[in-house]
Amino acid sequence: xxxxxxxxxxxxxxxxxxxxxxxxxxxxxxxxxxxxxxxxxxxxxxxxxxxxxxxxxxxxxxxxxxxxxxxxxxxxxxxxxxxxxxxxxxxxxxxxxxxxxxxxxxxxxxxxxxxxxxxxxxxxxxxxxxxxxxxxxxxxxxxxxxxxxxxxxxxxxxxxxxxxxxxxxxxxxxxxxxxxxxxxxxxxxxxxxxxxxxxxxxxxxxxxxxxxxxxxxxxxxxxxxxxxxxx
Numbered sequence: 572x573x574x575x576x577x578x579x580x581x582x583x584x585x586x587x588x589x590x591x592x593x594x595x596x597x598x599x600x601x602x603x604x605x606x607x608x609x610x611x612x613x614x615x616x617x618x619x620x621x622x623x624x625x626x627x628x629x630x631x632x633x634x635x636x637x638x639x640x641x642x643x644x645x646x647x648x649x650x651x652x653x654x655x656x657x658x659x660x661x662x663x664x665x666x667x668x669x670x671x672x673x674x675x676x677x678x679x680x681x682x683x684x685x686x687x688x689x690x691x692x693x694x695x696x697x698x699x700x701x702x703x704x705x706x707x708x709x710x711x712x713x714x715x716x717x718x719x720x721x722x723x724x725x726x727x728x729x730x731x732x733x734x735x736x737x738x739x740x741x742x743x744x745x746x747x748x749x750x751x752x753x754x755x756x757x758x759x760x761x762x763x764x765x766x767x768x769x770x771x772x773x774x775x776x777x778x779x780x781x782x783x784x785x786x787x788x789x790x791x792x793x794x795x796x797x798x799x800x801x802x
Contacts, residue, residue: 573646574634574681578627581674584615585623592616597658597671610655616672626674633681636702640688641753649753653680653745660741668734675735676742682710683746684753692757714739 584595597613598606617623637646657676661668689703717736 572634572638573643573650574630574632577634577650577674577677578630581615581617581623581627584612585617585620597661597668599662599666599669602658602662610658611651613658613671614654614674614677617674618672622673626678629678630674630681633678633685637681637685637688640692640757641684642756645753645756649749650677653677653749657738657741657745661738665734665737667730671734673735673738676738676745679710679739679742680746680749682706683743684750686710687747687750688754688757692754710743714743 584592587595594606595609595612596616597609602609617626634646641649654677657680658671661671686703686707689698690707693699693703714736717732717739721733721736
């Protein structure tokens with residue numbers, strides 16, 4: 572749900588008038604002059620429709636998987652915190668970049684968190700092997716290959732790829748940083764649900780008479796109903 576809402580917001584910004592969009596993009600000099608809202612709004616803007624489509628699909632699919640482990644409110648709070656942090660990292664480490672548009676860093680962040688949740692918290696082996704590990708390996712391989720294209724002595728990549736690579740690195744690091752608190756919240760919630768089945772002194776709470784009764788072998792017996800009293 573969160574990925575869909577964020578994608579809708581990005582498409583809404585795309586159809587704004589150009590002069591209004593210019594008030595939302597990352598502009599280094601404008602931020603220095605006090606237009607701090609650009610630290611949040613910059614990642615709602617895009618330089619091309621193709622970039623917008625790719626980012627929207629990535630956000631929707633990855634956030635849909637992540638919603639199994641992270642609640643909507645927690646993810647919203649995480650985004651509100653991470654968006655300005657990511658732009659400040661860009662501000663500090665890439666002073667030559669004057670204007671930036673895109674959601675590459677956020678997509679990479681969700682990509683990293685989703686991979687780790689599938690690997691660590693998923694009980695089934697198939698999702699870990701078919702989704703968790705491949706997602707993580709593809710992301711790390713993408714970062715490594717593009718880093719070689721940017722930083723090796725024979726690099727032929729332009730400044731555009733260098734900027735994308737840096738945003739991916741920021742997103743991956745922030746994804747790892749956010750995974751720890753989100754995983755702790757998920758585990759606490761999971762353990763709290765288990766604790767509801769016992770009394771404060773550790774004894775199991777008896778099932779109601781109309782509840783199915785578990786038996787050995789994994790089968791469920793029909794609910795036991797009290798015999799009607801004779802009048």
